Amino acid sequence: MINRKNLARLAGVGAAATVALGLFSTGAANADTFVPLPGGEIVKTLSDGTVVTVRLVGESANINPSLGSTPVHRNAWVSGSAQVELSGTGGDVGGKIYPGYTVGCQVNIAGGGASGGVEGSLDWSDGQNVKPGVGASSGGDLSLGPGQATSFYILDIEEADDFGSESHKKRNKFSGSSGSVTWADSTIGLTGCAGYAQARSFVSVEVETDSVITWVTLWGQPFSLG
Template structure:
């Protein structure tokens, strides 16, 4: 009978390989899908024009951060913003986005599905509107993230960018799918909340109606 001896180095290699195989087989954290209710609001302007704003098919998918630390958050958000006007408008624009907050109450600006009329596009969160998916916030801070980034030509024919989608007539809409929200620097709880701003201009009135979605946790 042949006695085959295995060297200690090879035996150790086999043990390490087995351990590595067990580690690689560990299940990864799964994404969390969050269906959201959206909302609807109607406002009657001073000239009798009725503006209806809707947020439909809204959802968020919360993913474990690639940073693997409590201060990193990732989410993918989807939804559809719709605007309908009772009469034809001279100019209409739709601007969807999200308020993101770190350890701060972002439920202000109107109850779920509520509205606030404003004369410009500036948001209700501190910091105004930003145009990036990668946000850095500390405790007590909030900012607004704009979904759209349309390439348009300015009056000189040069490339420019717009965060709004224009419409004419009686209705318009914007749809987004898996838009990224990346948050760093927040060691506590973090939340996000959708908003839809619809700017309407008739012959006698120029105003903005804002619809707020339901806040949801980023983890």
């Protein structure tokens, strides 16, 4: 197995996080296939007048051929940048950015979520406001069968907890009115899927003001893993 490291540049917090993800092999192509993706933007006005703007820019995927040349192995390296701006009533409260990907095997993930056996600790009760759970995966090495889908985070930020012990966070916490996180060549490695496979990025943002706590989720465009 090949291992890669990717660097997440955290704007607004003056810190950097190294994202280390494993790598599985993928489809039986003879060369990498570069897929530019359009990203997107969502603007949500909260009940107290706070305006949350989430953007996904510079998004792309590089689909890599399988080292084993088997149809059940796929691999892609993904890149992008999530940008958040706050304005209005709570325009300086800061927030938390959770970037990640949903991957499905023979399941439609185009609707913002996945209809099928969604795994991982995410609250999918509202497809537009996906809420990360404490135990959600932060690795891109996946094994899925037909009709299954799962989600994972690309960040694994090491920092000290309240007691000085090492802890790992799946979000970039920013203060003030804006924050961002950029990732490059994060790996999606999928094995076990004999049918078609898709992936789709998401950026979930948590904002807490004096009167409201909310999640805003922006979905990227689905792309084929083969």
